[in-house]
Amino acid sequence: MNRTFAVLLLLLLAAAPGSALAQDMLARNSRDSSTIITSVENDKFLGGTDEEYTNGIKLTWVSPDLTPGRDEPGRPEWVRGLLASLDPWLSAFPQLYDTSRQRSVALSLGQSIYTPRDVYAENPPTSQRPYAGWLYTSLALHSKNETELDTLELTLGVVGPSALGEEVQNNFHNAIGSRRSEGWSHQLHDEPGLMLTWQRNWRFMALDLPSGLGLDVIPHAGVTAGNVATYANAGGELRFGLNLPADFGTALIGPGSGVSAPVAVNSERLGASRWWGAHVFAGADGRAVARDIFLDGNTWEQSPHVTKEPLVADLLAGASVTLGDFSVTYTQAYRTQEYEGQPGGGHTFGSLSLSYSY
Numbered sequence: 001m002n003r004t005f006a007v008l009l010l011l012l013l014a015a016a017p018g019s020a021l022a023q024d025m026l027a028r029n030s031r032d033s034s035t036i037i038t039s040v041e042n043d044k045f046l047g048g049t050d051e052e053y054t055n056g057i058k059l060t061w062v063s064p065d066l067t068p069g070r071d072e073p074g075r076p077e078w079v080r081g082l083l084a085s086l087d088p089w090l091s092a093f094p095q096l097y098d099t100s101r102q103r104s105v106a107l108s109l110g111q112s113i114y115t116p117r118d119v120y121a122e123n124p125p126t127s128q129r130p131y132a133g134w135l136y137t138s139l140a141l142h143s144k145n146e147t148e149l150d151t152l153e154l155t156l157g158v159v160g161p162s163a164l165g166e167e168v169q170n171n172f173h174n175a176i177g178s179r180r181s182e183g184w185s186h187q188l189h190d191e192p193g194l195m196l197t198w199q200r201n202w203r204f205m206a207l208d209l210p211s212g213l214g215l216d217v218i219p220h221a222g223v224t225a226g227n228v229a230t231y232a233n234a235g236g237e238l239r240f241g242l243n244l245p246a247d248f249g250t251a252l253i254g255p256g257s258g259v260s261a262p263v264a265v266n267s268e269r270l271g272a273s274r275w276w277g278a279h280v281f282a283g284a285d286g287r288a289v290a291r292d293i294f295l296d297g298n299t300w301e302q303s304p305h306v307t308k309e310p311l312v313a314d315l316l317a318g319a320s321v322t323l324g325d326f327s328v329t330y331t332q333a334y335r336t337q338e339y340e341g342q343p344g345g346g347h348t349f350g351s352l353s354l355s356y357s358y
Helices: 004-014 020-025 077-090 164-175
Strands: 035-042 052-062 102-115 132-144 148-159 191-202 204-208 215-226 230-242 276-292 311-323 324-336 347-357
Touching: 020 191, 052 164, 102 164, 132 164, 132 191, 215 276, 230 311
Parallel strands: none
Antiparallel strands: 035 052, 035 347, 052 102, 102 132, 132 148, 148 191, 191 215, 204 215, 215 230, 230 276, 276 311, 311 324, 324 347
16 A cells, blocks of 8 residues: 555656656657557447447557667667668658658557447348458558658558457457347458558647647548558548647547657657646548448458448547646547448447557
């Protein structure tokens, strides 16, 4: 008990605006910081359903700046080795290789689960999306400055029983005493998945008052190609609040995420007088979809499928709080109709994200 009290007291002292410990914690340049982002999405969050895109989880680690020539004392040996391996390849991409920008590597591991609306039928209706699990890992290269972020990402994974969608969903339902989904025997077949994504985010400061109130606009555009998904997308986000974080906003689970890692070249992540912040946001992302394995079905063999809609949009709204190196964000999302005859039209789900820079 005494040890617990001591730890809590230490954390309170660290959080105090005027404390020396807080000043020291915030005196680190963002170039030298790693960021861990954990995101959980579920349609039970303020939606109360258990269907369509029903659950997603993703863990992302964003490295410190790996720009060539930044050979500070104490830089880990594995970072030098990674730079030596990447630099010859990156030299073919001038935007990513620009040494005036901050460059990071992002590694992710995630799983997404999709079900029809009628999850209690042993033979799911053919008019509803098929059961599917997607288990994946990704490697992304981030090249950024205060106003622009370029992401090039390779995602590899598996769709089908090996993605463990049935086990995760039904074991969780068993644990909470909820009824099991009965139609997983009709899920998509095992298929390796590959996607290559490029995305660019911009950040424009529209209002930056001495009081700490700010307003920024963060548009984005990108393209993803692969057997799991092929689409072009564009959208943006509007944020308003106190001490807006120096990052590229909010992203749902999917290719091109990791945008909430801080960027402030040659400056601290947060000034000593700005150790906390809070803001609200609203945004949208539109996609022109050529391929969606979770609707089109397996690529090389027959499987359940539906007729997808070629144009899909996500509408987002939420709030975020930053406390020192921590940031907590909740997003409520509405996804427009994804396939013909989708029960209820669009779909609502929530997203909870925790970001920590160290």
